[in-house]
Amino acid sequence: MSRQMTGAKMIVECLIDQGVEVVFGYPGGAVLPIYDEVFQQNGIRHVLVRHEQGAVHAAEGYARSTGKPGVVLVTSGPGATNAVTGLTDALLDSIPIIVLTGQVPTFMIGTDAFQEADTVGITRPCTKHNWLVQDTASLSGTIHEAFHVATTGRPGPVLIDIPKDVQFATGEYTPKQKAKTSRYQPPVKGDMASIEELVEAIENAERPVFYTGGGVINSGPAASQLLRELVDGTDFPITSTLMGLGAYPASGKNWLGMLGMHGLYEANMSMHGCDLMINIGARFDDRITGRLDAFSPNSQKAHIDIDPSSINKVIRVDIPIVGDVGHVLEDVLKVWKARGRKTNKQGLQKWWAKIEDWRKVDCLSFEQQGKVIKPQHALARLEALTKDHDRYICTEVGQHQMWAAQYLGFEDPNRWMTSGGLGTMGYGFPASIGVQMAHPDSLVINVAGEASWLMNMQEMGTAIQYRLPVKQFILNNERLGMVRQWQELLHGERYSHSWSEALPDFVKLAEAFGAKGIRVDDPDDLDEAIKEMLAYDGPVIFDCLVTKHENCFPMIPSGEPHNKMLLGEANVKDAIGSSGAVLV
């Protein structure tokens, strides 16, 4: 049965066919026919954001908290260019996003028409793939292929540019099942010989460590389950990148905490001292490795990744396995069990004793003294008062992001939304809106810094309009904290443009939008204020005034290896003697 319809109608049909429930978008001239169709249906909800960047980050939050692709609908020209930051963010963090952009009519492309931009040209390097649809007949097939590409293999953002005349014209609808997806089918099964090799390494390793990343989360909940089974079965220690938090529970006994530039001492020392590193769905990012020639010098390295280009990109590995984390872990477990569940128990015992020594350094310890709230204390209290909730955490980018990763515990995957690869200030607030849309009854908190938060504060309007009770937990130090920290440590304390002057009164700002504002500056009032925030049924801006010049520790200075971590002044005294803050 052939179904004729307009291009605009086709787009809505495609989204429904793909099981899309929510679209984040902003109308404009070149997408009016699509918005007219959105108006005349009830199958999908449209969330009107206040800026196109917010739409993409909201879709990212939606995608990361559900495992489903996020969908964005914006207009041509400025609509598309405003989406570029979100696209790049999603590309670096491998988040499946489908962005539909309007375009001037095909016969006007290239004439510098009103709101014309070379959208596919601009977004070519910041999408996994993009399309300019030239005729209505190929529109629905292209949209279905776009969903396939965004969600298959290593996920990523895709963009479909749709000229206005293509939206108006009529063509035949291609249903999802009939769309051509055959040209993009990355293999998911790992090479069995390499998997055997990895199992043999697991059996013999004296000082092993699992180093896991966002690939475990992207592979789906089953991958996290398999990872937990493998960790519990082998009793190996496990650390994770910023992107992979929650794949293994923070309360698990083998958990070392996050690794990397602001990772935990025990995690980084384990990476440096291990004899077998098993990288599962991480990519040896420079925030993880530190100095490359001194990175984990004496280890055999295995790397499981679905993207062949991630393997041997910066670190040469001994056992490369190209495949989907879930599929490969299943095979690893199968082979390891079949061979008798062996590990080097003696070696492991000694290794754990060493790790326990590192743990005793207690690198995250701090003392809340005086009448100013320490940011670490604020997060420790937030953790204590919310950890039993059905909770989702987003962050902006900077010191607060690292503290959130250090002081909040994640028990499950898809609970932690943060801009890892691109480090996009302004990500967290719109992301929290996307998360709350997907999980209307859950507690959604965006841990923010005041400077990051201001970058997309216009989305307060969206939160109010859709009654999304997102909690904006702002650690307000009136500084660009991470920039200031680097200026202190590396640029002679010359704080060039790293303070936030002329800040708004966040309580009044919240009230101006119709939300609730809470300000707290006394440690004694903190718990009550957090409880008040949690009790309020609506969006809250929580303005927590914290120490202005607090530094984020531990820290691997740029260009140093893992065993040259700087610890905070507080930790240094008993655990590592009085030789100074630099560990050798």
Next chain:
Amino acid sequence: MSALKIKKGSNKHSAYNLRPTFSDVIEKHTLSLIVENEAGVLARVIGLFSGRGYNIESLTVAEIDREGHRSRITIVTTGTPQVIEQIKAQLGRIVPVYEVHDLTVEGPSVERELALLKVEGSGDKRVEAMRLADIFRANVVDSTLESFVFEITGTPEKIDAFSDLMRPLGLSEVARTGVAALARGKIAQ
């Protein structure tokens, strides 16, 4: 540490095709790609090279299968073995790229390039240019009383040699197509 097992002819799984250590020796490789002939595919390939800082020494592209919408792109590139592996893996990621072959490591291959050279001169120089062209099996495709246009086909080295010889004889303009290459023998699986 165990050495990597190198499988010959593998192109999608860069990891299986890597040398045991990262070497800093710069190598020249000829890559042959089969791509979907659709708008923007060449821009994707070129954008990958410029965006990631890879070199292109020569690049040719043309449709080879009109019905199947397939084009072949032949790229000559230079880099360390690790960079070459990255280039191949990154090319393999592009959605409309179907095949990536490294002709330099996948076995014997043939390479050809076509060039047009304009040589201006008179008298002895003109006669000498003709004589050398004969030796190099270059054809004269255009002639005026003051100039020749030679057409020469061969490896890039042969064309380099010919144009070096023509320079003192009045070489004024050169147009080269870049390398087209194919693996010898049966199609590799």
